[in-house]
Amino acid sequence: MDRRLFTAFLSLYLLTQYASLSATEPTEISGLQVWLRADNIEKDDNDRVNIWNDSSGKGNNFSQPSSLRQPTIIEDSINRFPAIRFMGNDFIDSSSISALSSSKITSFIVFKMKVTPIRQDVMTSDYRSGAGKASDELWGFHGQFPDFGAFTHKTDGKIISVMKKSERHWNICSMVWNSSSGFNVWLDGVSGKSLSGANANPSGHLKTRIGAGTDDPKHFSRVDISEILIYNRALSEAERINVETYLQDKYFGDHEGPKLTAVAAMGDPKRIVITFNEGVDEVEAGTATNYIVDNGIKVSGSVLIGDENRVELALSSPLQKGTKYLLKINNIKDLAGNLIMENTEASFEFADIPADDLILWLRGDSFVTTDDEGGVLSWEDQSGNSNRATVPKPEKDKPLISGSALNGKAAISFSGKKCAMKCAAIPELDTDKITWFIVLKTISPDKN
Structure with a gap:
């Protein structure tokens, strides 16, 4: 979903339905048991995360002692906030959290998924009993390209709510689960499937795992996560929107446009890769006329590559070694819709060195x-x-x-x-x- 549409939708919804509401700090809403922020971690010298500290005040930290399984901290990942990166071979666990042995759960996650055709378990919770057998997952977030959703169990098996997600952009997903009536899921403020019917009542929370399924482990995920919140009750609609507004304002509500941080012209003389300090909108980034190179070089094409902060420019004629060039950029927007400074420019030279x-x-x-x-x-x-x-x-x-x-x-x-x-x-x-x-x-x- 276009981030600007999410902002407009959420603002309009708040105005018409909950005019008195504003973004609320998560701790001001009762029942918060887990609050993971990527800026509150403990790491080793290689930026591997060994402890993800709980900011709820409950002491429900997540940890991974094995250096081979530790996720990585990525600085300035979204709106200048960091993220924890899970690369498909790492995960991090909580210990038993008795307060999550609850028949009602509300959870939120700010994430960006990597493209993969296989199942990915982003966050799962394991219980001693509840879905017909011991040690069974009862709720969590799950992805399989190009979909993302949340799951829980009914007595007759697994139910998955699936929603379309953006491949490149960050998303906010929230789930409100009531074991006696069903659950609802929202992706970027828009409701996914609402499933009714009684679910198994959990008993004896063992752990919650991020980055993989709780069994073995398996179903590893390739995902960046900036924030997770878990409440041990079903939040009201007003409360849920308040938390979503807090997350949306924090990660997508900045008013400063993107900044150019790198111009890489090397190897292929008809190719330039430019880098911004944050994610940029795919439409404007892919508009070749937003980029101008002097000395008779025309930009014939542009495309967003890799993470959403890099753009590859195709040139109609080759760059020459030893010549200084000037690149000018206009109309590029970040994911919150803020424009880059008009006529942003940078000088560069072509380097005839291997780029691969x-x-x-x-x-x-x-x-x-x-x-x-x-x-x-x-x-x-x-x-x-x-x-x-x-x-x-x-x-x-x-x-x-x-x-x-x-x-x-x-x-x-x-x-x-x-x-x-x-x-x-x-x-x-x-x-x-x-x-x-x-x-x-x-x-x-x-x-x-």
Whole structure:
């Protein structure tokens, strides 16, 4: 569903049906048992998540002690909020939560699914009894391209509510389940199937798992998740809309347009990949006339690729090595409908280097963000993979930028043992074959 339509629909619905309502903090609604936010985690040095802390105040944390099964934290994933990425081989579990042995459950999830033709269990809850046999899943979220839905059990088997979802965009899904009457599901504020009839009453909550089914495990999911909320009661319609409004305002209600963070022109002289700091609308991103390159180069086509923040531009004629070009961009919108700054521009040169399998490309003269004193805050990846480098403690120990350190080119100067930058985990580097190139000058005899 178009995010702007969701915003308009939700606002209109609130205006006509619940004029007095506004976005409510989740803790202001009673019954909150689990509140997982991607900005409240504990991780190892490789940005692998070993504990996802519960923000509800109930202490219902999720954990994964095995480094081979830990999901990854992705910074600035949606509206500058992070997300937890499950890559199809990882999951994270809660312990037993007695408050979820309830005949009524309401749950919310902010997510983006990866394209896959097979079943994916995004979140499942396991109980000792309830659906005719011990240790059986009773409710959760489930996806199989191109659909997404929620499921629960009746005494005669599994019932699945299925809704169409966007392949590229983030979604908000909510479910209200009452074991005595049935359940309802909403995707981006629009109701899916409403199923009536008594369901098995759960007893003895064992765990809730995110990233896979509770058995074995299996049915791993490829999904990014920014927030999950679980209540142990059936929220009213007004309460549900309040929580959805909170999530919609938080993740899609920004008023700042997207920013250009990388221009990758390498390998193929008739191809450019540009990167934004957030997801952009597919229609505007795919309109070639929104991009202008000087020196007689015409943009003949454009398409959104990979995550929704990268666009590939096709050129009618090849770029020339050694020539400086200027790219201008207009009319691009983020997922909340905010426009990019008019005539956003960036200069670039074509690099005749292999583009295949290039994972990280940091250049001192490209997209380095600094403070007023020249301290470097972030260094954007020019490979098109968004593997940006940041300063762990920006309040101190920042490197400095030198405007003309080498043949008129800028460089980043690191001095001091604690002066450093780091990238988030890069799964593509989990390999035994890596090639590195670095241009540097030692400025201190200190071997550290």
